[in-house]
Amino acid sequence: MRAAVLHETGQDKLEVLDDVEAVGFGPGRVRVRVRATGLCHSDLSAMNGVLPQPAPFVPGHEGAGEITEVGEGVRGLKPGDRVVVCWLPACGACPACKRGQTELCLAGFMNAGTPNFKRPTGDVFGFAGTGTFAEEVVVDAGCAVPIPDDVPFDIAALIGCGVTTGLGAALNTADVEAGSSVAVIGCGGVGISAIQGARLKGAAEIVAVDPVASRRESALRFGATRAVSPDELADAKQHVTAGEGFDYVFEVVGRSATARTAYENTRRGGTLVVVGAGAMDDFLQLNMFELFFDEKRILPSMYGGGDVLRSYERTIALWRAGRIDLAGLITHRVPLTEINEALDQMRTGTALRTCIEI
Numbered sequence: 001m002r003a004a005v006l007h008e009t010g011q012d013k014l015e016v017l018d019d020v021e022a023v024g025f026g027p028g029r030v031r032v033r034v035r036a037t038g039l040c041h042s043d044l045s046a047m048n049g050v051l052p053q054p055a056p057f058v059p060g061h062e063g064a065g066e067i068t069e070v071g072e073g074v075r076g077l078k079p080g081d082r083v084v085v086c087w088l089p090a091c092g093a094c095p096a097c098k099r100g101q102t103e104l105c106l107a108g109f110m111n112a113g114t115p116n117f118k119r120p121t122g123d124v125f126g127f128a129g130t131g132t133f134a135e136e137v138v139v140d141a142g143c144a145v146p147i148p149d150d151v152p153f154d155i156a157a158l159i160g161c162g163v164t165t166g167l168g169a170a171l172n173t174a175d176v177e178a179g180s181s182v183a184v185i186g187c188g189g190v191g192i193s194a195i196q197g198a199r200l201k202g203a204a205e206i207v208a209v210d211p212v213a214s215r216r217e218s219a220l221r222f223g224a225t226r227a228v229s230p231d232e233l234a235d236a237k238q239h240v241t242a243g244e245g246f247d248y249v250f251e252v253v254g255r256s257a258t259a260r261t262a263y264e265n266t267r268r269g270g271t272l273v274v275v276g277a278g279a280m281d282d283f284l285q286l287n288m289f290e291l292f293f294d295e296k297r298i299l300p301s302m303y304g305g306g307d308v309l310r311s312y313e314r315t316i317a318l319w320r321a322g323r324i325d326l327a328g329l330i331t332h333r334v335p336l337t338e339i340n341e342a343l344d345q346m347r348t349g350t351a352l353r354t355c356i357e358i
Contacts, residue, residue, distance in 0.1 A: 038062030063132030166193025168304020178202030199223035
């Protein structure tokens with residue numbers, strides 16, 4: 001089958017090959033024919049080494065498709081079922097799951113060191129244990145979540161990560177209060193979803209912050225009340241909050257510099273929500289006095305900070321009701337053969353989300 005492979009960490013181009021085979025099918029596993037996958041910034045972060053991922057590997061973790069085969073012992077799934085690929089499934093039995101924090105379950109990472117694919121030249125891994133930049137994947141049954149027939153594959157793919165992460169940051173982690181002021185730093189697909197979540201919760205002011213003009217324009221269409229470049233954030237803070245700082249600031253970039261900026265623009269007693277996935281050697285510096293004196297809450301948000309399956313269902317319900325716009329996030333649709341052009345668009349910030357049709 002065809003798949004896009006990164007041969008070495010640090011390379012910026014993928015090679016689309018036709019000699020890749022999905023491996024690992026057996027009891028408790030399912031085979032999925034991928035129909036659509038989203039291109040997420042986390043894929044870029046894995047390619048450049050910001051996020052740990054053994055190579056060679058097939059990127060991609062926002063996928064949707066149809067089950068073609070189920071292994072022994074699999075219940076509730078059958079060939080022909082339409083599913084979204086969940087890269088972080090909950091086991092239901094670990095301490096985190098029993099506490100209701102299923103987004104912190106580590107079971108999904110247990111297969112991260114096991115190859116998902118093979119080529120004549122050797123083993124190939126899948127990013128986050130999936131690897132959806134391929135025509136087919138084999139995953140644990142818990143990674144294949146059924147979706148209703150009225151949810152298109154491209155919409156379902158977005159729900160698999162970016163939308164769930166951004167919406168959940170506002171709805172679950174921050175639980176944004178109606179009438180509050182919000183700033184979102186980083187307005188790609190995840191940031192736009194956080195903006196939509198803040199709007200749903202009734203935030204009075206939502207300031208979108210991004211260096212790319214096209215993304216700022218998009219943010220206004222999705223619910224931001226104003227959109228500014230990073231250099232204009234100080235003026236926006238003064239105008240919206242009289243210099244006090246925002247009630248909630250979402251950092252959706254994954255860098256200590258922007259997290260520090262987010263902290264400084266959060267009011268005393270306000271909430272900083274860290275949504276971006278950053279590098280292990282990138283440290284955020286805070287002094288002990290400001291931590292004590294400012295009493296700002298710092299809340300990391302992993303995969304939307306809530307039960308993933310419930311978040312999927314909620315997102316579909318909101319989309320059906322017209323309360324959130326998911327189709328508008330997909331600004332580019334390209335075949336797998338054009339994936340490097342899509343990567344370049346993601347790097348330059350000219351695409352909110354690219355749908356790879358497979």
